[in-house]
Amino acid sequence: MSVTSYSLFFFFRFFFFFFFSAFYVHSKSLPHLSSPYLSPTTISPNYHHMLKSFKIFIYPPDEDLAFDSRAESLFYASLQNSPFVTHNAEEAHLFFVPFSSSLSTRSIARVIRRLRLDLPYWNRTLGADHFYLSCAGLGFESDRNIVELKKNSVQISCFPASDGKFIPHKDISLPPLANSRAANAQANKTTSFLGYFRHTGVKESTLAKKLVNDPDFLIESELSDQLTYAERLASSKFCLFEYGVDVSGIGEALRFGCVPAVITDRPIQDLPFMDMLRWQEIAVFVPVVGVKELKRVLVRTWGDRHEQMIRLGAKASQHFVWNELPQLFDSFQTVMYELWLRRHSIRYPRRESE
Incomplete structure (x- = not known):
């Protein structure tokens, strides 16, 4: 391998390490935040x-x-x-x-x-x-x-x-724009599942195949009715989204206290309201990994700061509602x-x- 190839290899390795460290590897000593905004x-x-x-x-x-x-x-x-x-x-x-x-x-x-x-x-x-x-x-x-x-x-x-x-x-x-508007169900945060993944419209989801037999995850390929969908969100700790595939439910996940877990193989630079919201405090970003590593990241994140993420995510969710009359x-x-x-x-x- 040439010197240039080695340089590029270590550059991209450092870049990805820095990105994912910034987005989902957090210290347990993070300060208490009362606002999801960068400049509250x-x-x-x-x-x-x-x-x-x-x-x-x-x-x-x-x-x-x-x-x-x-x-x-x-x-x-x-x-x-x-x-x-x-x-x-x-x-x-x-x-x-x-x-x-x-x-x-x-x-x-x-x-x-x-x-x-x-x-x-x-x-x-x-x-x-x-x-x-x-x-x-x-x-x-x-x-x-x-x-x-x-x-x-x-x-x-x-x-x-x-x-x-x-x-x-x-x-x-x-x-x-969400595929369906979840009903305002008074669902309790029972957290029956570590993760909820709805892959409607994705014919061959590699992620779904990996998780389908794991009891900690609820996998659905068909649209639920609005009440059931709201209950799914409210009873799950994390809602999984594959970046670049279907992220239509990310706003509803925030609203119902289901922390978005975005699976991505590269840094994301086009998040909505990226210069306004503290995305690293309302969602978790996970590289494409195996099931064990995914579960490890989610369990650690939930244990460290789940209450703050849910609270800040609920405040941020108002920005993801499209109304006929603004x-x-x-x-x-x-x-x-x-x-x-x-x-x-x-x-x-x-x-x-x-």
Whole structure:
């Protein structure tokens, strides 16, 4: 093996060790936390300031918009009907570039070129005070218009984001829309199971095959009715999710006190509200390991800090609720807060339009 290969090997080994140490190897002497937020003293005043002052200008779309996911449709409908929208572009903090999910990259480039030629706002920042909605996300292209859109503008995509199409700390991921809304069951936290794993829609789940014969885990492949589903969540210590497969129930897991355990083979950089929530305190992140190692991590985590994780997770769960009519701190308004945090764009020097 060459010197370069050895260097890369030890770099990635250190990187993965550091990531998983930060996310799921915690000291028993962790301080008591009363808030799931990274900045608990600033979120409330900032949030209410955002509600009063934040303004967004929506460019008129070239055609009726169609989206691939219900979360995208809910976000766009909520944005259109929200008090954040202004018809005076001069008072806008951010500009929304609307286009359908099915629009080709070439067509999106034409949309950006038209904005550059017809209106002054794109050229002031080269798109840094603009944002767009794309569930699948955009890749890097050679066309200047797409380069500026991808590099400078805020992308709102679905969680989990497509590999290589998400830029951390700039882009935003929509919280997943649950497959079913669990009933508000008054279920006792009996913790009958160490872990609950529902793999609906996954034909061949390797994780399910590993756990199916273990009595400490409840494995389901069919959707339960809402009451039964709520009871499953409330009677399990951990809810298992395979990153990149199906994470639609993560918000409901938090709400019912089932600590999310996300199984992943790489660091996660696109968690919803990652620059706002203390994810390492409301969920556990476990590398792809065998059943014994998985159980060891879960048992240790439960013994060290389960009460705090459940309490903080319940507070954070309000941000994972999608409503037809937006409410305070729900999914739509929290995404808006994330946008508001990004409103201070870097001012690029103006260039001549092509």
